[in-house]
Amino acid sequence: MDLSQTQSSVPVKGDGTKTILIVDDEAIIRDLCSRALKGYHVLEASDGTDALSLFEQGGIDVILTDVMMPKMSGLDLLKRVKEIDPTSVVIIMTGFAEKEVILNALKDDADDFIAKPLNLLQLKTAVDKALVKKELKEELASLKNLDRLKTNFLSLISHKFRTPITAISLFLQNLSTGLFDQEDDIYRQNVKMVYNEACYLERMVAELLTFSRVMANGESLRLERCDMATVIMQAIAESREVLSKTSLQSVLDIEPLPPVSADREKLGFAIRQIIENAYKFSGETGTVTISLKASGDRAVLQVRDSGAGISREELPKIFEKFYQVDPANTGQVRGFGLGLYYAREFVRLHGGTISIESEAGKGTCASITIPLNDGMPAG
Structure with a gap:
């Protein structure tokens, strides 16, 4: 990583300030963007490779990236970042109006576009909107994760209870039809099995209540x-x-x-x-x-x-x-x-x-x- 062109290689922010990563091979563009984003914690990278290294360290809230850069383009950076974290927010800065560039960026889930030459007020507004979008994305991802966990848990509960309940049910059905001789060893073995399964169900319910209590x-x-x-x-x-x-x-x-x-x-x-x-x-x-x-x-x-x-x-x-x-x-x-x-x-x-x-x-x-x-x- 070129530390001479990369500012603050490790995101450190203990006060809740949002961190914006500006990626552009032109130092003057990075400086102008940094000045426009006062109030945020700003990091800078001169190309996509350095930017990706910073992103992988965590703590980046929004990436503001140029398209045409050495080593790794802005579109390649966009794709890699979204693969790592689909809820991340990336704004593309471009002086190109070609439909192909915009379509490729949209296909890789770019969150917004800013045209060059930059309008600094528009830049600040775009970053503010991007942060709101990031919060919504994270909330949606959290809800989806909770829904997935709920589905998995219900499926697990069903599976764990089905086996002992089936064993107990079959025994009672056979008992009701007079299939067992109560003096037979097989009958005694089945009674012991049913007792063990009932104890297991009791332990499962007790375990669920314990989880509920300690998580309350x-x-x-x-x-x-x-x-x-x-x-x-x-x-x-x-x-x-x-x-x-x-x-x-x-x-x-x-x-x-x-x-x-x-x-x-x-x-x-x-x-x-x-x-x-x-x-x-x-x-x-x-x-x-x-x-x-x-x-x-x-x-x-x-x-x-x-x-x-x-x-x-x-x-x-x-x-x-x-x-x-x-x-x-x-x-x-x-x-x-x-x-x-x-x-x-x-x-x-x-x-x-x-x-x-x-x-x-x-x-x-x-x-x-x-x-x-x-x-x-x-x-």
Whole structure:
């Protein structure tokens, strides 16, 4: 990147000021545009390649670009930017009146055009309008995303409930027709199966209610002094996954630490997710080690298991909404795929971090770090 012709290579703006990127190979044009856009945070680039590098760093609200430039034209820049972020706003400055240029720009979703020589009042008005358009685009994209998530969630709920309900329904139908001999072993096996499926449905409903409760306050935290060791032990005691895996060896290495300032329910939710996952994916034998130690001014919780592990391809996806790791490829992993997503959100609200290291067939290590202080977390 030519830093001599590119102003402020990293967008920094902590006051909510909008950032405009001006792209033109003529320094005098960039200077005139910058002067006309006082009140905005203005960046400059002398060609499309430099402009794209700045855009990829984030924080650009509107791009104002010439068409004819060295290295990468304005139309090529427009196309690349829209591929990266369809909601981005790009205004084309051109002295060309050819229909082909305008049609190609429209085809690649240009948001507005300004003719050269520039009318500086028109320029300011076009940027103001572009910012309004960007807000509308982002709001529409957000609504579409919410609608997609709602559809995915309803589909997931339907799928997760269908299997146990079908099993229970078939058993009751066969029972009502007198198909079973109540002294038969097959009957007893089916009764046990139906009981397990009913318990599973109960757990699913309880999990949904938990998600609803912990999400009710959004990003707000009800902070109190919490003993991490107590929160961990409560998560273990309340976990059905832990209680059901009696053949697994559990190793606790919990050091006494100063209290943390935390929302007990949200922090407990996050801790419970990584503990339950360790037991859930460990099969019937093996070891789960839960440790709590101090590292500088942070509490570090690690949950390590000797289970199936997670493949390198799946690892980047595990914090996505509705994503579920399925080591055996059964398509029948129970749960909603929301636990780790909200665990990460809640840990971040506390100014902490959550990470997972894993390799297929070699177990998993999940870590949560939380600041050891009594104040509100920064940010």
